[in-house]
Amino acid sequence: MSVDFWLGVGVIAGIYGIFVLGLQINVGFTGLINLGQAGFMSIGAYAMGMLVTDAGWSIWTAMPVAIVIAIAAGLLVGLPSLRLRADYFAIATIAFAEIVRYTFQNADFAGGNQGIIGYDQEWRDISDWLLDRLTPLGLGDLTQLPLFLAIWITFTLCLILLKLLQASPWGRVLKAIREDEDAVAALGKNVFAYKLQSLAFAAALAAIAGFFLSFNVTYLYPSEFDPTFTFLGYAALVLGGYASYGGVALGTVLLWSVMEGLRFLQLPLGTGQIGALRFVIIGLILILASMLRPQGLLGRKAEMQLRG
Amino acid sequence: MQPNDEMSRSESEARRGGDAPPFLWAGWRRLPPVVYLALGLLLILLLLFAVAGPVEAGQSTLNGLVGAGYFALGAVGLTLVYGVLRLVNFAHGDMLTFGTYVTLAITSLGVPFWPAAVLAMIVTALLAVLIDRVMWEPMRRARTSTLQFFLAAIGLAMVLRYSVQFFAGSQVRAVGLDTTSSVDIGPWHLGSLQFVVMLVGLATILLTGAGLRYTRLGKEMRAVADNIALAEVAGIDTRRTIRITWIVAGGLAALAGILYATAIGSINPNFGFTILLSLFAAAVLGGIGNAYGALAGGIVIGLAQEWSTLFFNPRWKPAIGFAILILTLILMPRGIFGRRKARI
Amino acid sequence: MSLAEDILAIEGLEKSYGGLHAVAGASFTVGRGSITALIGPNGAGKTTLFDLITGFTRPDGGRVRFEGKAIAGLPPHRVARLGLVRTFQLTRVFAAMTVMENMMLAPRDQPGESLLGLIAARGRHRQSEASSRDRAVALLRQFNLENKAGDYAGTLSGGQRKLLELARALMAEPRMVLLDEPMAGVNRVLGRRLLDYVAELRQSSGMTFLFVEHDMDVVMTRADHVVVMAEGAVISEGPPDYVRTDPRVIDAYLGRPAG
Numbered sequence: 001m002s003v004d005f006w007l008g009v010g011v012i013a014g015i016y017g018i019f020v021l022g023l024q025i026n027v028g029f030t031g032l033i034n035l036g037q038a039g040f041m042s043i044g045a046y047a048m049g050m051l052v053t054d055a056g057w058s059i060w061t062a063m064p065v066a067i068v069i070a071i072a073a074g075l076l077v078g079l080p081s082l083r084l085r086a087d088y089f090a091i092a093t094i095a096f097a098e099i100v101r102y103t104f105q106n107a108d109f110a111g112g113n114q115g116i117i118g119y120d121q122e123w124r125d126i127s128d129w130l131l132d133r134l135t136p137l138g139l140g141d142l143t144q145l146p147l148f149l150a151i152w153i154t155f156t157l158c159l160i161l162l163k164l165l166q167a168s169p170w171g172r173v174l175k176a177i178r179e180d181e182d183a184v185a186a187l188g189k190n191v192f193a194y195k196l197q198s199l200a201f202a203a204a205l206a207a208i209a210g211f212f213l214s215f216n217v218t219y220l221y222p223s224e225f226d227p228t229f230t231f232l233g234y235a236a237l238v239l240g241g242y243a244s245y246g247g248v249a250l251g252t253v254l255l256w257s258v259m260e261g262l263r264f265l266q267l268p269l270g271t272g273q274i275g276a277l278r279f280v281i282i283g284l285i286l287i288l289a290s291m292l293r294p295q296g297l298l299g300r301k302a303e304m305q306l307r308g
Numbered sequence: 309m310q311p312n313d314e315m316s317r318s319e320s321e322a323r324r325g326g327d328a329p330p331f332l333w334a335g336w337r338r339l340p341p342v343v344y345l346a347l348g349l350l351l352i353l354l355l356l357f358a359v360a361g362p363v364e365a366g367q368s369t370l371n372g373l374v375g376a377g378y379f380a381l382g383a384v385g386l387t388l389v390y391g392v393l394r395l396v397n398f399a400h401g402d403m404l405t406f407g408t409y410v411t412l413a414i415t416s417l418g419v420p421f422w423p424a425a426v427l428a429m430i431v432t433a434l435l436a437v438l439i440d441r442v443m444w445e446p447m448r449r450a451r452t453s454t455l456q457f458f459l460a461a462i463g464l465a466m467v468l469r470y471s472v473q474f475f476a477g478s479q480v481r482a483v484g485l486d487t488t489s490s491v492d493i494g495p496w497h498l499g500s501l502q503f504v505v506m507l508v509g510l511a512t513i514l515l516t517g518a519g520l521r522y523t524r525l526g527k528e529m530r531a532v533a534d535n536i537a538l539a540e541v542a543g544i545d546t547r548r549t550i551r552i553t554w555i556v557a558g559g560l561a562a563l564a565g566i567l568y569a570t571a572i573g574s575i576n577p578n579f580g581f582t583i584l585l586s587l588f589a590a591a592v593l594g595g596i597g598n599a600y601g602a603l604a605g606g607i608v609i610g611l612a613q614e615w616s617t618l619f620f621n622p623r624w625k626p627a628i629g630f631a632i633l634i635l636t637l638i639l640m641p642r643g644i645f646g647r648r649k650a651r652i
Numbered sequence: 653m654s655l656a657e658d659i660l661a662i663e664g665l666e667k668s669y670g671g672l673h674a675v676a677g678a679s680f681t682v683g684r685g686s687i688t689a690l691i692g693p694n695g696a697g698k699t700t701l702f703d704l705i706t707g708f709t710r711p712d713g714g715r716v717r718f719e720g721k722a723i724a725g726l727p728p729h730r731v732a733r734l735g736l737v738r739t740f741q742l743t744r745v746f747a748a749m750t751v752m753e754n755m756m757l758a759p760r761d762q763p764g765e766s767l768l769g770l771i772a773a774r775g776r777h778r779q780s781e782a783s784s785r786d787r788a789v790a791l792l793r794q795f796n797l798e799n800k801a802g803d804y805a806g807t808l809s810g811g812q813r814k815l816l817e818l819a820r821a822l823m824a825e826p827r828m829v830l831l832d833e834p835m836a837g838v839n840r841v842l843g844r845r846l847l848d849y850v851a852e853l854r855q856s857s858g859m860t861f862l863f864v865e866h867d868m869d870v871v872m873t874r875a876d877h878v879v880v881m882a883e884g885a886v887i888s889e890g891p892p893d894y895v896r897t898d899p900r901v902i903d904a905y906l907g908r909p910a911g
Contacts, residue, residue, distance in 0.1 A: 033458055080638040086454055087396045091588055092637050094398075098585050099630045106623050169756070169764035169781065172749075176757050179746035186706065186740070187758050187824055188732035189765070197767065231462050238459065243748075272477055279470035286463025290456035291447055 044207020377509015407562020
């Protein structure tokens, strides 16, 4: 198969990678079950897209503002629901994601089902510029390469930042909250504030993933952001293992190799059936990993097995 | 805090009787919440009659009662499973899908629709029991964490939905019933199928409520949902109760899906997941874990969605369910009928 | 009694669950620098009282004053920050974190624990980490846990977890510690060491202790003040010798069904 094909897989895997880093800080390091990550992603992507197409902003100002908007959405969801029990928080976040999707699908300001188009000219310019530089190296035909590089460089930077944070006293508090939030509160830490911060990071990372997704698809369409995106993210998380940022890279690459690799098996099935089969496999991964490997498929054993 | 939580549950019967607050209207507080709810809904209905006119308001109420059936029957299984097993079953919506597609598969063999529906309810109930056997029970025994239960439920939802899609395709399918005839009730009218759905739905709500209240099985189920440890001490066979809970949840889920499909006329494999949030809204509104609450919550959701069309574009109907869910979570996470502690 | 003498004052504290009055108008004071024992039959409301004092449960009525400040209804972290730190009946260590990490978490006002502090006060946060680590090492040595510093807390024995929980509470430099059954599940040698250490701390730093305990020997020999609760209320308090002979106490323990 062509290099361009696998670059495309790498692009998707990288977008999911950034997205799942956000899930990891919530789930693996704070113990928050955030099922609304796709909602934050679409808010980030749509905010960026609308600021560029409707307000005429440059993407360089639109993107930071869009991140702030996604974080604000995270706080909005977290403020009422993080005080509730874990199962309520999960339901609240999934409801939030559906509301967001539904709004973008139906509200006139977001283009409805037509979506938003024409926000990515500045990115195309950068991409073309980079391709010109790559041509002398004989890589000029790989049109996906600039996006691939941008995504994985961003992923790496986010990964380094998160690892540094996790090694800090701040990260230590998060991890303790995952273990036993009452005991953390009894030591004078404001658990609620830390949970909100964790959620804010997840929302910001989701927004960044959303930017890249919107560069990749060239138009914003609400069904790109349905909750399935979050669930696929959880599959990558489970594959790579909890409580490990490095595992996220592993998990997302593995997930997408399996997903895309299915088409090489020459199964006697229609494309619709192969599509459905992929999701059945994802579902089975989630079930089996939850039943058999509490630390995630490739996760370290000790960390998750010592819990409660 | 665990012991306190237990205490608050086991003592909740005592609370309702004693401790009248020192207000003039103290006696009012002893009325069951369902009376308030009925009065509230009636008040809204009167307001709507005044604002939108009796024909429109009555028509939307009638339409709302059609939806009330499938929301209530879907929600009651969700809430019972939560109450008995503390499981937030994200796969419940896809049980609706499964049951409906099984019905269609059986009708394609030449069986008439309603007998096929009954068969599908049985098949779905058996599937629910089977899933508990191979999946939930081992996980309960392994004392799995909340996160793992959530992810397994999401995984199960995907397996169910996409298995259906694998065999039936993702396209929208017509249910294939006669959709042309209609029934007139005074100034209002309703499609015959919708009329049947309303009658079956409301009758099953009453039957389910009565079954929970008066049969031994129902009492046991409610006892286990209220406090499993106490129920065990009282000599209830909790394993059997769990099995029956799944049978009821699965069977009613299939029926809810079938009623939905009949009322709407066409479905695709995503419909169960789409309506899941409205089911959550009904369950949370009624106080999650409380079976009567879910039935009442389902009726409220059904009515609220149709009433909203008097003021908003009908495409926002599902958003009413979301809005009720979010408002309930913020304002009264225990729900109207709930007693269980929602805050940490 | 003046404020200077009492570090903690509880007045008419109430909490009921449904029809059950878990704490029904409990009042007592704890003298500064004392080791006070809280005893009573099962179900007397001792743990609920701890939850009410430390903000884990909101009282229905009554007042709690710590160092003269009203704290009833404050969230747990605010109470802890005032210097009132508790341990739990069922030990709560952070199992998947190392013993050292457990210790390092506890100090108050760590600049590195806020995102702003991480950026703005890098030097200060390094310094504070280093000094916390020194204190942690010293405390772990005192509790015979220094060899375990790098182990996951989840691998410790029940008794060692109790020790770690107390050591961790001390890392927070509290002015008063509430211990919920510190001896439960600890072998006698370790338990004695724990109590010796409590006595020593009171002596050296004037720290105040309030502890729930069932072992009457321990209560009578180690506490200098005893508060007795039954059915949610304080039925007797005073020096151990007084409480021991109080007929109301004997009645509470023997005359009525416990629990």
